[in-house]
Each structure stands twice: as structure tokens, then as C-alpha cells.
Amino acid sequence: DGGITQSPKYLFRKEGQNVTLSCEQNLNHDAMYWYRQDPGQGLRLIYYSQIVNDFQKGDIAEGYSVSREKKESFPLTVTSAQKNPTAFYLCASRGAPGQGGTEAFFGQGTRLTVV
């Protein structure tokens, strides 16, 4: 069935390590997004991509990197430069009106914890 799959559900990172969060969608959406969720701060945009091979920084891009080599995939790397990476990370995709509407669909999230 169609949707967005994030993996893993839980991820533990040691200090100084880079980790990559996976996000795959089979909705044929052009746009994909990464948000970070912290208690009391809502969803803050990290990076987004409106088309393959192109992406833009969001409001809190420092310490993160992304790639968009395939339409279906938008992995997020949390680098050692991100000083406070413990959070709930959400991936979303959104289509143009001709792709079935403007609703944004979210994955089930990855909870990253620094140990």
C-alpha cells in the first residue's frame, strides 16, 4: 500500500558519530521534507526537496545533510556537528495538485537518542 516509510524507528548514536535516517515514499510525490520535533517546539523544518537532485535548507539545517538522488528517497544524515541531535525526526512528502492533492503525508518517525 502507498505511503512513507521511515527507518529505523529507534536509533542510538554515540557522541561524534554520523548517522543516517532513511525515508522512502511510493506516492510519486515530487516534494519531500524533513522535520525535527521537540517537546513544546512543534515541527521545525530541517531540509526540503521539491524535485530530484535539488534541495534547500530549512530553518534548522546546521549539523544535517541530505541527498535526493531518486524521487522515492530522501535520506537525512545527522552529523557530529549537530550538538543536540536527540529528537523525533519526521519525513513527509507532498504532491502538486495534479498528483492527487496538496496534502502532506508523514512517516511514522525515527526517534534518535544520543548515548
Place this chain on the structure above:
Amino acid sequence: QQQVKQSPQSLIVQKGGISIINCAYENTAFDYFPWYQQFPGKGPALLIAIRPDVSEKKEGRFTISFNKSAKQFSLHIMDSQPGDSATYFCAASRGHFGNEKLTFGTGTRLTIIP
């Protein structure tokens, strides 16, 4: 900068009552205003959305009221039920092309008590 302000941060409503959550936005280029519902440990899911050409949209027990001149919109949940207990987020975007980024409010934790 917080372009979408949401209140209250938390809300407790008795079963059968009306839950009201408010949002205000700054960017007049926004033209798509969705509300998302999120249960613990899950991703948000679209509840209802509105465009500024209408002042109200109703879907079942959920209604969005929109005031373009005041740059405010609100979610009303009628006959609130314990199953409505969740975190609610308002959001806004320029919806013209459908793939624009969504800017979210800070969320409201709603608890419905028996």
C-alpha cells in the same frame, strides 16, 4: 522567526464539550491552512484543511473557521470524545504549486476527560 503562532499549548475539555484551538499567521502569501492530528509515537495525519476563499469548512465534528483580515484561523471540535485526545498542529503554506514547505505551529496537547 515564528510565522505561525498557536494557542493554547495545552487544553483539557470535558467529554461532549467543544475544543477550540487558535492559530495566527504573519505571511500574507500563505493560502493553504491545514490542521494535523498526532498521537504519541506516530506521525501527524491531516485532519482538515482550508483555503482563504472560504470562511468556514466543516467535516463531521471538525470545523475550521478562517478570518483573512485578522490573519487567524481556528479548529473547533464539537462533541469532543476521549479518542480525540492527541496533539494538534496548525500549519500554513503557499499552496499554489502544492509542493511548498509547510510551516507549523507549536502544537496543542488536547485531553478529553470523561
